[in-house]
Amino acid sequence: MKSYCRALSAVALLFVCASLHALDRQPTADYHARRVALANKLNGGVAVLFAAEEPLLDFMPYRQDEDFYYLTGWNEPGAALLIEAPASAEGNHSAHAYREIMFLPTRNLRMELYTGKKLDAVSPDAPQVAGVDEVKPMTDLALTLNQLGTENRASMYHIWSEPDTEQSKALVQWAATTLGMDSAPSFADVRPPVHELRATKDAGELALLHKASDASVQAQFAMMRSVHPGQKERTVAGIIIEKLMENGCERPSYAPIVGSGEKSTELHYADNSQTMQADDVVVVDAAGEYSMYASDITRTVPVNGHFTARQREIYDIVLGAQKAAMEGFVAGKSHINDPQHKYPDSLDTIAWNYMNAHGKDLHGEPLGKYFIHGIGHLVGIDVHDPYDYSLPIQKGMVFTIEPGIYIPEEKIGVRIEDVFYADPDSKLVDLTEALPKDAESVEKAMRK
Numbered sequence: 001m002k003s004y005c006r007a008l009s010a011v012a013l014l015f016v017c018a019s020l021h022a023l024d025r026q027p028t029a030d031y032h033a034r035r036v037a038l039a040n041k042l043n044g045g046v047a048v049l050f051a052a053e054e055p056l057l058d059f060m061p062y063r064q065d066e067d068f069y070y071l072t073g074w075n076e077p078g079a080a081l082l083i084e085a086p087a088s089a090e091g092n093h094s095a096h097a098y099r100e101i102m103f104l105p106t107r108n109l110r111m112e113l114y115t116g117k118k119l120d121a122v123s124p125d126a127p128q129v130a131g132v133d134e135v136k137p138m139t140d141l142a143l144t145l146n147q148l149g150t151e152n153r154a155s156m157y158h159i160w161s162e163p164d165t166e167q168s169k170a171l172v173q174w175a176a177t178t179l180g181m182d183s184a185p186s187f188a189d190v191r192p193p194v195h196e197l198r199a200t201k202d203a204g205e206l207a208l209l210h211k212a213s214d215a216s217v218q219a220q221f222a223m224m225r226s227v228h229p230g231q232k233e234r235t236v237a238g239i240i241i242e243k244l245m246e247n248g249c250e251r252p253s254y255a256p257i258v259g260s261g262e263k264s265t266e267l268h269y270a271d272n273s274q275t276m277q278a279d280d281v282v283v284v285d286a287a288g289e290y291s292m293y294a295s296d297i298t299r300t301v302p303v304n305g306h307f308t309a310r311q312r313e314i315y316d317i318v319l320g321a322q323k324a325a326m327e328g329f330v331a332g333k334s335h336i337n338d339p340q341h342k343y344p345d346s347l348d349t350i351a352w353n354y355m356n357a358h359g360k361d362l363h364g365e366p367l368g369k370y371f372i373h374g375i376g377h378l379v380g381i382d383v384h385d386p387y388d389y390s391l392p393i394q395k396g397m398v399f400t401i402e403p404g405i406y407i408p409e410e411k412i413g414v415r416i417e418d419v420f421y422a423d424p425d426s427k428l429v430d431l432t433e434a435l436p437k438d439a440e441s442v443e444k445a446m447r448k
Helices: 002-021 028-039 066-072 126-130 138-151 153-157 166-178 191-199 203-226 233-246 261-265 309-328 347-357 439-447
Strands: 046-050 080-084 099-104 134-137 159-161 257-260 281-285 288-290 298-302 398-401 404-407 412-415 418-422 428-430
Touching (some): 028 066, 028 191, 046 066, 046 138, 046 166, 066 080, 066 191, 080 138, 126 134, 134 138, 159 166, 203 233, 203 288, 203 418, 203 439, 233 257, 257 261, 261 281, 261 404, 261 412, 298 309, 298 412, 309 347, 309 398, 309 404, 309 412, 309 439
Parallel strands (some): 046 159, 099 134
Antiparallel strands (some): 046 080, 080 099, 257 281, 281 298, 404 412
């Protein structure tokens, strides 16, 4: 009988985990390792991070705060995470071990009729479901901080949080008044050390990024098959979103860009309101997010299925610039997102030099001046993952290479964007290589 009950409990726990997370979640040990890694950057302090709040109106599905999700894999609103870094004995302060606590809001049973069942601190097996060492009610956050301040008052002056959020502002005010401080403590920003950790992807993250890119490739294939003269840009955007969701994405990584004709030269054209014309090209920048991890792909295709000679010339130059940047990549040396060409070995500069050496505009001028943005950015839980671009790309990072030429005078915009991983051997792995990008292959894909 006892074994039967234990089996039922295990099944119930599995059901709760599945229903609460609803995403491909990495093993609990992975998130724990990230929290320990963050603790080692806190200089003996305390970090407090907050989950995203649930929106009042559910126009879009709930999306967790990126840093909170990276550290917890937790996808419910209103929680808080406390990490206390280990410290050795010093002066009047005793040594203490590493500690982690997730604070969960009290369940609102009426609201759950609309939003679904939530976990709280008194739920069975709450720590196992949440994947943290301790779980407490959100109402205990102030009490726990008070206890930490009593044990080590100096720790209250070494709190790491997100100073510009409303929750952290309230935390600062609480620390000043409740603990009787002469002035409010100056909280350190916890985001830079978290972002340092996020920049390098582990195996589990890489698997999710592959899934996001695979789904996005299928969406781009659907786009290529749907583009034709007389088609609405917005219709193509809808086809892309449908295919992303069909392949497991919970949302697009960003609003799809489908810009034809002169709009192909506008980087962030978002109206998608035109009807595509036969002699134009269309730039389609669209990808999806799979279990919080993003992809980012752009292809440029001829609306009627065949590039004109001039369109093909510009297209081949952009593709050549991308290939030159790929060949010039060296992990630990190459910079990206360098549109001012401050670094002579940056991928931006390599692509820019290639464009200037190949082809001219209608006035006989080199084409480099029509490359008006950085060549790439990191990709992860954010489609533009945070990074200090004064630093070169390192092994283990995932990023885009996306050269483009935009000539409004000719109504020709071309961008080719793919997602790459710098593997442990410093080689580039193209996560989107299944999607054709040479001109002949693009035209062939449009005929299928």
